[in-house]
Amino acid sequence: MAGITFKNVVKTYDNGVTVIPDLNMEIKDKEFVVLVGPSGCGKSTTLRMIAGLESISSGDLYIGDRRINAVPPKSRNIAMVFQSYALYPHMSVYKNMAFALELAKTPKDEIDRKVKAAASILGLEPYLDRKPKALSGGQRQRVALGRAMVRNPEVFLLDEPLSNLDAKLRTEMRSQISKLHKRLGTTFVYVTHDQTEAMTMGDRICVMKDGIIQQFDTPQNLYDYPCNLFVAGFIGSPQMNFIDAKVKKTENGYALCFGDTEVAMDKEELAAYEGKEVICGIRPEDFHAEKHFFHGNNVMEAYIDLDEMMGSESYLYLEYAGQKLIARVPARYAKKSEENIKLAIDTEKIHVFDKESELAICH
Amino acid sequence: MNKRKKAAEKEISYAKWGYIFIAPFFIAFLVFQLIPLVQTVYYSFFEYYRSGLTVIGPNPVGFDNYKALFESDFLKYTGNTIILWIAGFIPQIIISLLLAAWFTDVRLRIKGKQFFKVVIYMPNLIMASAFAMLFFALFSDNGPVNAALISAGILKTPFRFLSSVSGTRGLVALMNFLMWFGNTTILLMAAVMGINPALFEAAELDGCSPRQTFFRITLPMIRPILVYVLITSMIGGLQMFDVPQILTNGKGSPDRTATTLIMFLNNHLYSKNYGMAGAISVILFIICAILCLLVYFNLNPTESDRKTGKKGRAARKEAVNG
């Protein structure tokens, strides 16, 4: 079993476009890493470089201690699950799963044993003789997983494997893949554009944009300590609110001012920004409508443009000091649209970002 | 440093396989078509023929072969080819349009469409030379057609189809029509069925009669494929050979009024007059190259896969013509 290391990896296509300018990343053995980012951010290219489907323009790529830049896909000891499943339409489920082993000249009885074992884990036994055409989307997805499993690879690569499934099936398969990872104990690299999938499945998440890693950390850390505006906005749903604010020195520290509100922030990092504009990030759930959160200057009164009742909670689309905000509050404390509501801000959870560099100043 | 990495990169680059896979095609094309074509052009500027058992030439003569060509019956044969092509193509396109319109008209509810399609396409697959031989046998002076016409009292003496200019040309045109109208019908039908049905429904709501629908909606919408059919049929017409060759035993009789350009080329190839054969080929090539360019530009602006696919099929079929 093995980890994956990228050292100064560059990918430039034949037409001269550089999609990955300089990638350094270390994926540990047995880790479930999710590569996430908007489309065109280079996450799929990264995965395909690990698979050997894309060549590496310069830099070094290792699986374990082996430099694999020039190793063909079949010798890399990896398996890949594709978005479209890529099942061979002319082969039965059994044949699909057995194909790689046959090519590797594995003895027949061993192939049979491995295919049947994988099929039983994935609940595919009744379908082994069927052609992919006769299967549902979820079943095809499981066959694709099974095909990867039987090879017993060091690394599992999954390229948006759930995006062709409907919402309910997606949730189901999400937990199935997580379980599979625990069971197999191999390295998983999973590409998705869906931050929910990333948050729920990954041991660590690598957020990418324009071929550059923005932040590579655990889901909790990404959520609580986003390193820049992009990560802060990308992770979390509904999105984090970004408010233009001014830093002001007060008697016992600093305060962020926007509209009539003045939120105390006792952080030394703000010293350099005194009197300057910053961006203040507040997650929707860090607005509180409950009275016991109200203490002094952290309360603001905002106008409700629209309210979306979600059941246990409500999303309030607010307007405050000319800026649009979203708050997520327990339904029974919410008010209706076109009313004003008083909300307290959880000052502990405010993120402050530099307006120019968009990097986090403090959390 | 950089170079070493470049070399490493190549090991998992698949580009070379692209070249390997397309190589046989291009080698075969080079050997069997491109080099021959270059040679053909080359020898068209030489005096190079066989007289008895002695070979004359090759001596460079500039454009003499071309001059000789235009002084010979080349223009007459060009005219023959055009007449034979048009006489077959006009009924072919009219009947095909009509059938395509009928087959796709939901209000007509024609039954047995599949049967009719199978039947009308069948002559396209028939060996043209055998078909011509059959027509020759059937329409010969004492063949079954004359026998039937006489016994029906329509004629008193056998009509000598193959001794009359219009009889021979008419038979060639009839055979070309029979061989190609089914193919064209199926192509046009597919084109009509590719039109968004909502358009026809809208036309019906707007009060279009079937005739108006055909001229105002159907025809403009299938124009690209009509152009395609026209051009490929022209190329097919230029290649016309098997039918008149067999029907007239290569003589183009009566009085060479059924001799086509390719028959003319064939005669020079048989008598091993390579200079003249080259000159005919070059002129044919220039005309075909222009038509090929037209096909290319007709195929490529329409990005829709459906249409180009159909056209691709059509291209192959038309290329069989000859």
Place this chain on the structure above:
Amino acid sequence: MDKKPSNIRTIIAYIVLILLTFLCLFFFYILIINCTRSHQQIQSGFSFLPGKSFAQNFNNVIHDAKLPVLSGIKNSLIVSSCSAILATYFSALTAYGLYAYNFKLKKPAFIFIMLILVMPTQVSAMGFINIITKMGMINTLYPLILPSIAAPAVFYFMYSYMQSSLPLELIEAARIDGCNEFKTFNRIVIPIMKPALAVQAIFAFVQSWNNFFIPALVLQENSKRTLPILIAMLRSADFLKFDMGKVYMLITVAIVPIIIVYIALSRYIVAGVALGGVKE
């Protein structure tokens, strides 16, 4: 109310269709009838009923000393089958090379093939005869078979079919599973392309079976000749002295096998004509 005009149109449509059907089938009907009748019967007049001389005519045709019909059938079969196999396999290979790989000359190569898509082979016939003479292939079947490797129109059909039914991910999956590039083509691509290969193989076979111009120039020995040339020979023989039963029988031998195959597979062939590269 509105039914009447549409009714009249339906009737006209059926009349025209039946006329055309008659026109298409009538000649073949006479052919089939006449190939079962003896020379005397044919000369004595026209009949709608078949005669009893089918076996006799067939026997006469295949044992004719001047017309090597049996070897003609054999040659035609060899040329057509080999051409069909080469044309479909190499067209698929070429299409795959241009579809699945990225390389510098990809676009120029594609445009080039598109430009020669409908270029007739006759224009280079003179040089063709020259070059195969130099290569010692005159009077052999090779020059009729080998050029099928470059069949632009078949290529184009295959390429369109791949666009609609061969996702690139499938090829990548095969690579990861351990196929080399040739294995991917032979074990994954070819089976997926089967419907397209079948349709194109039929067309390529028929085209080659019916081909007359080039074989007539290439094949000069009796034993090498294909069926269309034998028909041409029959035509140039002194026609009046010929046994008409034999004439009709030879034509039957040349076209009926194709018609039988066509009728058996008509559904696919007609769909193939109509749909071109489009799947389903």
